[in-house]
Amino acid sequence: MVLAIYRKYRPAIFDDLLGQDLIARVLKESGRQNRFAHAYLFAGPRGTGKTTTARLIAKIANCEKRYSDESFKTKGEPCNKCRSCNEIDEGRSLDVIEIDAASNRGIDEIRDLKESVRLTPAFSRHKVFIIDEAHMLTKEAFNALLKTLEEPPDYIIFILATTEIEKVPATIISRTQQFFFKRVPLEIISGKISSIAVKENIKISHEAIDLIASSAEGSFRDAESLLDQLVSLGGKNISLENVETTVGKIGFDKLSVFADALLKDDLTTTLQLLSRISDSGYNLVQFTKDLLQYLRRVAVLKFNPDMKNMFHRELIKEHLSKIVVHSAIFNDKHIVLIKNLISAYSEMRYSQFPIIPLEVAVIESLK
Ligand SMILES: Nc1ncnc2c1ncn2[C@@H]1O[C@H](COP(=O)(O)OP(=O)(O)OP(=O)(O)O)[C@@H](O)[C@H]1O
Ligand SMILES: [Mg+2]
Numbered sequence: 001m002v003l004a005i006y007r008k009y010r011p012a013i014f015d016d017l018l019g020q021d022l023i024a025r026v027l028k029e030s031g032r033q034n035r036f037a038h039a040y041l042f043a044g045p046r047g048t049g050k051t052t053t054a055r056l057i058a059k060i061a062n063c064e065k066r067y068s069d070e071s072f073k074t075k076g077e078p079c080n081k082c083r084s085c086n087e088i089d090e091g092r093s094l095d096v097i098e099i100d101a102a103s104n105r106g107i108d109e110i111r112d113l114k115e116s117v118r119l120t121p122a123f124s125r126h127k128v129f130i131i132d133e134a135h136m137l138t139k140e141a142f143n144a145l146l147k148t149l150e151e152p153p154d155y156i157i158f159i160l161a162t163t164e165i166e167k168v169p170a171t172i173i174s175r176t177q178q179f180f181f182k183r184v185p186l187e188i189i190s191g192k193i194s195s196i197a198v199k200e201n202i203k204i205s206h207e208a209i210d211l212i213a214s215s216a217e218g219s220f221r222d223a224e225s226l227l228d229q230l231v232s233l234g235g236k237n238i239s240l241e242n243v244e245t246t247v248g249k250i251g252f253d254k255l256s257v258f259a260d261a262l263l264k265d266d267l268t269t270t271l272q273l274l275s276r277i278s279d280s281g282y283n284l285v286q287f288t289k290d291l292l293q294y295l296r297r298v299a300v301l302k303f304n305p306d307m308k309n310m311f312h313r314e315l316i317k318e319h320l321s322k323i324v325v326h327s328a329i330f331n332d333k334h335i336v337l338i339k340n341l342i343s344a345y346s347e348m349r350y351s352q353f354p355i356i357p358l359e360v361a362v363i364e365s366l367k
């Protein structure tokens, strides 16, 4: 069964675009006023809504219902029902041209594009060019694009999307209206995964959802693809263990129990847990990395409790409060522990027996 969750749940209106409130608000207002820039630049991390938003602009700029119904227009959203909206959703609109700059990098492609810019739209008010991975264009291609970006015909809207804005020439950037997409807080990603699970009748615990969201590191697409992969692997009952095996990471609770023993200097329990984790087949190198990340947060909060506001983006509330509790028992001895774990981590990666450097580091620090 192929769900292709990330296609099915791609936001169809600006209100469904999560974690990018300012962008959604500004673009809805442009829709209400029918005032679109001739060129946009969308920059930000992968899977945060750049392509989605580009298509939303294409839809709202061309939505037939908005032009026939003034009261609908005040919503500042596309209707998702008219011919134009449908064609764009199905990727067959003649007036919305998506170009993947990763595979069409050169001057010839830009020349073709310029030809096409000159032709008026086939059926719509606006002809929209979405240039994805724009940073991949060659220098010559950027130069060729420059003049067109400056003075395109009125019916043209250019949207450049990129994950690496530092590779886009300043001359291009200054000719566009820029929007910066944010990495999305874990809680918001968990929330969307959880509502997809309900709609798709997928049985999955909160702990498992949070692990999916935290492995996705701020990308909705990664989280949704992972959910998809889990369903195709094992059906609609997804256990925490399924997720742990698939992402090769251990759930937060197990990590926290381990850190608890460590920070309470309980060597016996620590060694027991370690051998259990190893026997269960978890990747110990990844485990050590996650543990270091955990302890780093504990240490930082010990010395700067205000950093809580930063971690709030990367962790859900219950997890953050466990880290806060641990920061209260963190002491100088644990700084040595972190140092030892860092050395163990670099040794483990090349070792045939990764558990040994880890055990030695723990024993040396807690004995
Ligand atoms: N802000 C968001 N709110 C809700 N869902 C989102 C959001 N951003 C992305 N998604 C989900 O992730 C999928 C991929 O998003 P999209 O293609 O827009 O990402 P992108 O920013 O263009 O990523 P890339 O840089 O990798 O091209 C969407 O189909 C949607 O399901
Ligand atoms: Mg994209």
Ligand SMILES: [Zn+2]
Residues within 6 Å of the ligand: 062, 063, 064, 065, 066, 078, 079, 080, 081, 082, 083, 084, 085, 086
């Ligand atoms: Zn429409």
